[in-house]
Amino acid sequence: MDLDHARTVAVEAAEAAGALLLEGTRGAVGVRAKGGAGDVVTDLDLASEKLLLERILTAYPSHSVIAEESGLVGDAGGEWTWLVDPLDGTNNVAIGLSAFVVGVALCRDGLPVLGVVHDPVSAHTWSAVRGRGALSSEGVRLAPPYAPRPHGPLLAWTQGHGVSRDDATVRALKQALELNARRVLQLWAPLLSWAMLARGDIDGIVGYRAELVDLPAGALLAQEAGIEIRTFDGGPFEACIDTTPEQRSFVAAHPRAIPGLLALLH
Known part of the structure; x- marks a missing residue:
């Protein structure tokens, strides 16, 4: 498997989907309810996903894909599985907020080996191949420094999406963050947060029972930029596709900032 070629396929597909999204958000966006928890889906989600699936499966017809809207395409448990988030930030688009990205990951035996995040608004793309670092679309290697802020991170x-409003753990975690952090961003676009962390724009991410489809691309991008990801008890964290929601809670930050972030939460 040529991962350099796979990166090219993923980047070109994500950027084509991004162009579709950017054009679509200039007009009226069709929005409808998705599930019973207040989530939504737009016509742009479906159009972007169709484009991504066609690009990926044309290049790799024997691979499987897990897509945000379509679910599993192909056989489960194969060696190569793609994860596709066609519009990360759907709720933002639905209210006219230009904060959204496209995410694509490739996993081998469940472990992410390639991650791509494309921001159509800024026209920037970030990608990572396991063991080879994370790069911007200009070819600049991402390596955020450790830079503590005077008034908290x-x-x-x-x-x-399945976390209930009355979850006691969520309330406790958010209270700890609000009391000790300088700012807490809730962007409704996790992959955008991962890109910001990999660039050094923010100091960390706290995730609670995160969604699967957007996690591997973002986590790999951050890890290859030098970010460390830990479970809430400080143990190792890996964004595998066979994890349950209960196994997808984490803190992510520069390695020197991880102890302080874990202490803040506890």
């Missing part, structure tokens, strides 16, 4: 928060 700037953090992002993400949680899974």
